Amino acid sequence: MAAAERSTRDRVLDSFETLLVTAGSRAATLDAVAADAKVSKGGLLYHFPSKDELVVGMLARLREQGAADAAKMRTAKKGPVDYYLSTSAHTGSDFDRALVAAARIAQEHDQRASEALADLRDGWFTVLREHLGDEALARTIQLIGDGLYFDDTMGLQAKGALTHVRNVLRRLDVL
Amino acid sequence: MAAAERSTRDRVLDSFETLLVTAGSRAATLDAVAADAKVSKGGLLYHFPSKDELVVGMLARLREQGAADAAKMRTAKKGPVDYYLSTSAHTGSDFDRALVAAARIAQEHDQRASEALADLRDGWFTVLREHLGDEALARTIQLIGDGLYFDDTMGLQAKGALTHVRNVLRRLDVL
DNA sequence: GTCTATAGGCCGATAGAC
DNA sequence: GTCTATCGGCCTATAGAC
Numbered sequence: 001m002a003a004a005e006r007s008t009r010d011r012v013l014d015s016f017e018t019l020l021v022t023a024g025s026r027a028a029t030l031d032a033v034a035a036d037a038k039v040s041k042g043g044l045l046y047h048f049p050s051k052d053e054l055v056v057g058m059l060a061r062l063r064e065q066g067a068a069d070a071a072k073m074r075t076a077k078k079g080p081v082d083y084y085l086s087t088s089a090h091t092g093s094d095f096d097r098a099l100v101a102a103a104r105i106a107q108e109h110d111q112r113a114s115e116a117l118a119d120l121r122d123g124w125f126t127v128l129r130e131h132l133g134d135e136a137l138a139r140t141i142q143l144i145g146d147g148l149y150f151d152d153t154m155g156l157q158a159k160g161a162l163t164h165v166r167n168v169l170r171r172l173d174v175l
Numbered sequence: 176m177a178a179a180e181r182s183t184r185d186r187v188l189d190s191f192e193t194l195l196v197t198a199g200s201r202a203a204t205l206d207a208v209a210a211d212a213k214v215s216k217g218g219l220l221y222h223f224p225s226k227d228e229l230v231v232g233m234l235a236r237l238r239e240q241g242a243a244d245a246a247k248m249r250t251a252k253k254g255p256v257d258y259y260l261s262t263s264a265h266t267g268s269d270f271d272r273a274l275v276a277a278a279r280i281a282q283e284h285d286q287r288a289s290e291a292l293a294d295l296r297d298g299w300f301t302v303l304r305e306h307l308g309d310e311a312l313a314r315t316i317q318l319i320g321d322g323l324y325f326d327d328t329m330g331l332q333a334k335g336a337l338t339h340v341r342n343v344l345r346r347l348d349v350l
Numbered sequence: 351g352t353c354t355a356t357a358g359g360c361c362g363a364t365a366g367a368c
Numbered sequence: 369g370t371c372t373a374t375c376g377g378c379c380t381a382t383a384g385a386c
Binding site for chain 1: 324343346
Binding site for chain 4: 204205206216217220224225226
């Protein structure tokens with residue numbers, strides 16, 4: 001089957017995420033989302049009857065993407081740790097964008113977004129702990145991943161950060 | 176001299192930061208800030224002629240607090256690493272609140288906020304590198320601190336995270 | 351320095367044509 | 369399914385009394 005055109009629904013969610021990530025939730029208005037997705041506001045509101053439904057739709061898509069990512073992490077060639085760290089820094093993937101977008105929403109006291117993010121983190125942690133057999137090490141590596149991710153979303157990424165981390169993890173016989 | 180009452184100016188900045196941290200920038204409106212600081216909107220705008228000036232005032236205060244923190248880190252009893260890590264998780268200090276508030280602003284494409292945060296991070300990194308004499312280790316520890324800080328601001332804090340980190344750092348002869 | 355009143359614009363959402 | 373037109377509300381900011 002030929003690849004279908006990206007549906008209006010998906011384009012709207014893409015635009016919502018992009019605006020959240022690049023300009024913050026203040027800028028992610030229905031007007032702005034509709035303009036970016038090239039639909040009228042009325043058209044947008046046909047698919048998502050309220051702004052809140054836009055959030056719900058986004059989080060549902062995020063959870064799907066998250067399940068796929070955890071599976072990929074388990075069977076990654078270079079191992080789960082390397083996969084986790086190298087995807088914590090910005091990769092430009094759709095999943096990345098959805099993750100950062102959800103973080104922006106979570107910061108505004110949205111429990112559904114916080115829960116989705118917490119569940120995703122639990123998934124990654126489970127894989128790390130199983131693979132390493134060491135809770136302290138698994139938690140520390142998860143924190144390093146969070147740090148990489150945080151720096152990236154804040155535009156604070158220091159050069160060579162990932163290389164430095166790999167260097168230190170080799171001293172711990174992890175890589 | 177007796178402790179002066181907190182000035183209206185400072186109360187307004189306090190309220191602005193608190194709203195940013197607890198409810199996000201969308202909720203940190205002039206109306207909300209004025210109400211929280213118990214001033215009228217007109218009264219608020221006498222001290223800060225525009226919302227942008229509120230941001231400028233907040234960042235100026237943050238830089239003062241940041242310089243004091245770096246100095247404290249240098250001479251901390253348990254050493255800079257322990258000081259840095261234990262203050263990366265939430266301490267409830269005014270400095271903490273200002274830091275998170277600035278991060279919220281930085282996420283909305285505000286270059287002044289991003290610069291202020293980057294400068295603060297440079298200060299901490301300088302102390303860590305000088306103390307450790309090891310750039311890779313210093314960067315990794317900074318990332319762990321960022322991770323602790325990120326988890327905290329997102330309400331994702333895993334129990335015992337700091338203990339796990341100390342455990343791993345002892346294996347590296349850092350603590 | 352602090353207040354009330356209000357201007358002018360953008361926000362989320364509805365109604366109804368096509 | 370997508371559009372235009374429009375409503376009421378909230379946002380930033382100004383004007384001017386006290």
